[in-house]
Amino acid sequence: MTHRARHKETEDFLGASADVPGRDAAGRGEFLEFLGLTLAAGAFVLFVVHPEVSEALVHALAARTAAFVH
Structure with missing residues (x-):
């Protein structure tokens, strides 16, 4: 028989950024x-x-590279 862990949420748990006032649902x-x-x-x-x-x-990248070499 398998044992499944249960996550307990505490009051100081920081929610998702969508739950924070002033933050939109889609993150940066x-x-x-x-x-x-x-x-x-x-x-x-x-x-x-x-x-x-x-x-x-x-061609532009090769020309700049050649300019650095000379």
Whole structure:
């Protein structure tokens, strides 16, 4: 027979950020994750629609690297 632990909530328990006044339900981490995924999807679409952008980016990075070497 398995024993299941029961978590007791105490009065000093800090609830979720949605329970704290002045904080919205979606946390800052979720917003940053959404923003990152949006930027990544936009970059992917840009590279698919305009493949010359990736070539220009590689050329610009190579030129800057070569400038640091000299």
